[in-house]
Amino acid sequence: MSYSALALTLIFVLIPLLLSKTLKLGLEIDTIIATVRSIVQLLAVGYVLKFVFDSENFLFIILMVALMIGAATQNARKKGKEIRGITWKLIVTFLTIEVVTQGILIGLQIVPPTAQFIISISGMLIGNSMVLSILFLNRFASEIEGNRDETELILSLGGTPKQAIHRQLINAIKASMIPTIESQKTIGLVQLPGMMSGQIIAGADPIQAVQFQLIILFLLLSTAAVTSIMLGFLSYPALFNERMQMVRPKKTN
Amino acid sequence: MPVYKPALHFKNVSYTIQQTSILKNITGSFPVGKITTLVGPSGAGKTTLLKLCNGLLSPTEGEIYIEDQPIQRMEPIKLRRHAGIVLQNSPMIRGTVYDNLALPLQLQGKDFPRRMAGELLELVGLDPRFLDRNANDLSGGQQQKVSIGRTLANQSRILLLDEITSALDRVSLQEIEDLIRRVNRERGVTVIWITHNLEQAIRMADYAWVVMDGELIETGEADLLNTSHNDKVRQFVKGEGG
Ligand SMILES: Nc1ncnc2c1ncn2[C@@H]1O[C@H](COP(=O)(O)OP(=O)(O)OP(=O)(O)O)[C@@H](O)[C@H]1O
Ligand SMILES: [Mg+2]
Numbered sequence: 001m002s003y004s005a006l007a008l009t010l011i012f013v014l015i016p017l018l019l020s021k022t023l024k025l026g027l028e029i030d031t032i033i034a035t036v037r038s039i040v041q042l043l044a045v046g047y048v049l050k051f052v053f054d055s056e057n058f059l060f061i062i063l064m065v066a067l068m069i070g071a072a073t074q075n076a077r078k079k080g081k082e083i084r085g086i087t088w089k090l091i092v093t094f095l096t097i098e099v100v101t102q103g104i105l106i107g108l109q110i111v112p113p114t115a116q117f118i119i120s121i122s123g124m125l126i127g128n129s130m131v132l133s134i135l136f137l138n139r140f141a142s143e144i145e146g147n148r149d150e151t152e153l154i155l156s157l158g159g160t161p162k163q164a165i166h167r168q169l170i171n172a173i174k175a176s177m178i179p180t181i182e183s184q185k186t187i188g189l190v191q192l193p194g195m196m197s198g199q200i201i202a203g204a205d206p207i208q209a210v211q212f213q214l215i216i217l218f219l220l221l222s223t224a225a226v227t228s229i230m231l232g233f234l235s236y237p238a239l240f241n242e243r244m245q246m247v248r249p250k251k252t253n
Numbered sequence: 254m255p256v257y258k259p260a261l262h263f264k265n266v267s268y269t270i271q272q273t274s275i276l277k278n279i280t281g282s283f284p285v286g287k288i289t290t291l292v293g294p295s296g297a298g299k300t301t302l303l304k305l306c307n308g309l310l311s312p313t314e315g316e317i318y319i320e321d322q323p324i325q326r327m328e329p330i331k332l333r334r335h336a337g338i339v340l341q342n343s344p345m346i347r348g349t350v351y352d353n354l355a356l357p358l359q360l361q362g363k364d365f366p367r368r369m370a371g372e373l374l375e376l377v378g379l380d381p382r383f384l385d386r387n388a389n390d391l392s393g394g395q396q397q398k399v400s401i402g403r404t405l406a407n408q409s410r411i412l413l414l415d416e417i418t419s420a421l422d423r424v425s426l427q428e429i430e431d432l433i434r435r436v437n438r439e440r441g442v443t444v445i446w447i448t449h450n451l452e453q454a455i456r457m458a459d460y461a462w463v464v465m466d467g468e469l470i471e472t473g474e475a476d477l478l479n480t481s482h483n484d485k486v487r488q489f490v491k492g493e494g495g
Contacts, residue, residue, distance in 0.1 A: 149344045156309055158334040158407060159360040167347075243311055244329040249270070252300040 010035075053115050061115050065122050069094045072130035079137040082248070084238040090133060093230045097129050097223050098122060110215065124195070124216060125223050128180075132227040136176035140232065143168035144239065148250045161240035169236055173228040180224040184217055193217075257284030257460075259318075260411055260443035261306055261336070263469075266315035268301055275301050277467045278315070283411075283460070288437050288444040290454035290475065293464035294489065299447045300341070302464065303413045306445065307336040319411075337409030341416045343400045345388035350374070353388050353399050357406045365406065377402040378428040393420040401429065405436065412436065414446045418453065430457060451493045454478060465489065 013035050020027040052060040073090045080086035102118060104110070111117040144151070147168050154164040187193060192200075195216060199209040241247055259282035268276040276298045283289045291299050304310045305317060308329050317324045324332050334357075345353055354373055355365035371381035377398040383391070388399060397420050404412070414433070418426045430453070436442050448454050454461060458475035463486050471483050478490055 149342070150346060152309065152340070153343050153346070154356075154360065156307065156333055156338045156340065157357045157360060157404070158330045160330070163360055243308060243325075245309060245311065249310060252304070 049119065052119065056115065061118055064119050065098060065126075068122060068126045069098070072126050072133075076130050076133040076137065079134050079141075080235065082141065082239075083137075083235045084247075086137075086235065086238075089231060089234040092234065093133065093227055094126055094129055096230060097125055097226055100226070101125055101219055101222065105215075105219075121216070121219070125219055128220050129223050129227045132176055132180070132224055133231055135179070136172055136228045136231055137235075139175045140168065140172035140235070143172050148246070151246065152250055155244060155246070161237065161244055165236050165239065169232050173232050176228045177224045180220055184221065187217065257282065257287065259283060260285035260320070261445070262318040264316050264318065266305065266312045266317060268298070268305060268310065269313045275467055276305075276312075279464075279469045280315075281462065281469050281472050283443060283445050283462075285443050286437070286441045287459040288433070288446060288457055289460040289462060290458040291445060291447045291462045291464060292449075292451065292454050292478070292489075293470075294466075295449075297464045298467045299464055300415055303338060303415055303445065303447060306411070306413055307338050308332045309338070334407045335409060336411040336413055337404040337407045338413040339401050339404045339415065339417050341419070343403075345391070345396055345399065348388060349385050350379075350388050350391070350399055351384040353403050354384075354406055356403060373402045373406060374399075376405070377432060378425065394422060394425045397421060398425070398429070401432070409442065411443045411445065414444065416447055416449060419449065426453075433457070449493070451478060451490060463489065 013031065016031055017028055019025070020031060048064075052064060069091060072094055073087060076090050077086050080090070083089070102122070105117075105121065106113045111121070144165070151164045151168070155161070193213050193216075196209045196213040199212065200206055239247055261283040263279045263281050266276060266279045267274065279302070291302065293299055301310065305312055308324055308327070311325065319327070319332075319335065327335075346356060351367065351370050354370045358365040367384065370384055374381050374383060379395060379398050379402075383395070383399075388396065391399065397417060401414075401417060412433070418429050421429060433444060433446070434457070437444050446454075446457065448457075455475055455478050460473070461475045461478055462472045463470045463478075463481075463483075465485060471477060471481060471486050477486070481487055481490070
């Protein structure tokens with residue numbers, strides 16, 4: 001596709017701008033910012049990727065993955081401020097996902113160990129893992145807050161912190177995994193996954209595109225489970241101290 | 254005043270949270286095998302004090318002793334089983350009344366025979382037929398009784414009670430008072446009981462603690478609530494209509 005053709009597609013930005021103006025939605029500035037940012041960010045990524053693919057240097061691949069993990073951690077940690085050491089807990093989670101999935105994919109020769117595969121798959125998995133971490137941390141925080149009485153009750157009866165937080169932990173793990181599982185049940189029926197559409201548009205054989213999409217879907221299932229469970233079991237101990245008390249005690253009365 | 258052997262002894266205990274001093278330099282004892290009532294105005298720090306007794310909270314200063322042993326050095330789980338607490342409005346866990354009564358043993362990975370659960374239910378004044386009822390369908394008073402039974406399942410030597418009769422009608426209140434008296438007399442369990450009901454405090458107690466604004470104002474035989482010469486205590490008793 002030529003840049004002039006791409007420029008023409010700005011028509012699709014003009015439509016919401018005009019609508020927003022006539023209906024006084026007040027979304028013009030945001031629409032323009034979103035447009036400019038997506039152009040700049042994606043083009044930058046495109047050039048960086050091109051550079052990395054061309055250089056065929058393994059160090060650049062590692063650097064790219066490290067950057068992804070860094071950005072994902074930066075984003076997700078805001079949701080876990082209450083949890084001591086949340087930064088390294090997120091890093092360990094993302095790293096585990098990366099190492100396990102790439103290890104299996106490359107080790108079993110499911111995909112070739114090239115920059116194209118490693119970086120695009122890592123991007124999808126770490127991105128998804130980040131969203132899942134945020135879902136999990138949000139849900140876990142509200143589970144804890146809404147069930148402080150029960151946690152305190154179990155501690156007071158001689159339960160361990162793990163027993164006292166178990167139900168909330170499992171609820172939060174389940175709740176954060178469900179969207180991934182549910183969305184895969186209807187996949188292909190309602191909408192084609194973005195990556196598959198992209199491949200087909202770029203001229204790939206639909207069956208091959210489907211095969212590749214399936215790999216990604218299964219990887220995402222795995223990612224969802226590993227992210228929530230790992231993050232969950234890494235984070236709950238931070239809510240208690242060595243005297244098995246809640247770090248932030250419930251206000252009495 | 255006779256010298257009592259303490260079941261629990263506070264030595265210069267203070268508790269501060271978020272720069273607010275909730276309890277200030279408390280020194281005193283709860284005599285072993287006796288019922289001590291803990292009274293004081295709302296917000297005085299009574300619940301906080303009770304939670305210090307079983308290690309749900311730790312003093313920021315000072316030390317609490319159980320039979321000469323600092324509780325700070327006891328294993329938290331052991332301490333909490335030794336000193337069982339019934340908190341105001343303790344929640345029911347999801348499930349049946351039996352599930353609730355079995356919880357303390359289940360937490361230790363042990364089985365709680367239904368027969369014993371039934372006996373426990375009778376002990377707190379509920380029909381054993383309640384065992385299979387959904388705990389959250391019970392009335393407030395019935396839940397309070399289950400909650401007392403649940404704590405008793407741990408066979409604690411010290412029983413910490415926070416306003417356990419405030420949700421009960423007269424008959425239930427009478428039953429629970431009898432029950433606590435029996436547990437105290439027959440099993441020799443030491444009871445520390447927070448109550449807003451001064452008549453109850455005097456009726457039930459061997460001993461009393463008066464806490465105001467985070468300070469221990471007076472301790473002694475329960476009739477101090479009637480005979481105290483301390484102005485603050487007299488004013489409080491008068492205010493509560495006791
Ligand atoms: N986690 C906390 N953070 C800040 N303040 C707290 C916390 N827990 C308790 N407090 C404050 O400590 C004071 C004492 O509370 P406590 O519940 O011990 O009083 P109380 O004597 O049991 O009152 P009541 O008779 O109303 O139950 C109150 O002013 C309360 O707001
Ligand atoms: Mg209280």
